[in-house]
Amino acid sequence: MPHSRTGPFGDLDPSGVTTLTQLAALLRQCRVRAGNPSLRDIERLGEKRGHVLPRSTVAGVLAGRRGPRRDLFVALLSAFGIPEDDQTAWTNAWERAVAGQPADVVYEDAPDIWRFPPGEPVMITCGRIPESEMSSSAASDPRDPDYVDLLTYADPDALVHLFGHIRALNPENEVKFATTNELQPGDYASHLVVIGGSDFNMLTRDMISALHLPVKMSPRLPETDWLGMEVVNGDGTQRFSPVLGDEYGARILHEDVILFFRGVNPADRRRTITMCAGMYARGTLAAARCLTHPVLGPANQAYLRRTVGANLHFGFVARAIVMDRMVAAPDLTNPEHRLYEWTRPE
16 A cells, blocks of 8 residues: 655555555554544544544444445544545545445444444433323323323323334443433433423423524414424525314324434533424324334435434424324435425534
8 A cells, every 4th residue: 555645644645545445454544643542532532523433333444344434434534633635535545445335335334323322321201291181091090000101191102112212222221211390300411312292392392492493393272373393594484284184073184294303412412312203193203213114214314324424413304194093204215205404513
């Protein structure tokens, strides 16, 4: 491998790289020049610059087992301290190395969005149904021997679905769930997963404001003259509403509007916050299933990797179709399902 160049990063020259093996060897030299940081230190260096550099993925890249995605490769260069002015030559080397490689060689190690760093706590939280709207069933009365606590949760379908999925993906993590009024101060420093719209979940409302999201959710009140999500951006204001019908005197939901958001937890910047919300409970379930569905989930996550890259702050508003009361997760590769999307460096 050529080493004739002299520049800001010593004599390392990526111009002769044509294979993944050569690329990995040069990256290992970069790591040494950067002080030989541990995989954990590399992950932390990435976090400081707003990039995601999972230890297992970086280990595979440095060993030459996997070619890095472009966004991860650039993040790795930044973590090692390679100046931006030199990075064009390095990205050209990346393009030569991955050219003709099967997609699974380059993308298989992409982390699942629901996988969290080992050992870090995860808290899933949703609202509690107000007593005024509680079922008259004895099982929802705390004084009854058949009392079922989950009957008081505002979005139990989405909660159970996400708890099982996150727990299975993160066997080394403590994964808990609670209603928002049961949260303890220490819980806010977890990776927060906030479920449900702002009508029953006040944390959803507070986080939309605290994180300056471009989305507002209208309250579901009798006096509300419009129901839906409102997006405010440089192009003005856009409104997206659920579609309901009246069949034989019953209100039927045909299409809901959902919000998905991932960002840095304002209570602890080492952790993330994720929000899954719909205007109705069916929509909230669709938001939870959007990236976990066995067929659509991988395609939706791949779409986000292409559009979001290494940004830690991103979100989208989408439509969820309801058929015979069964809700379908949106397909993000279908432009008709995507209503609005945004991202920004954190």
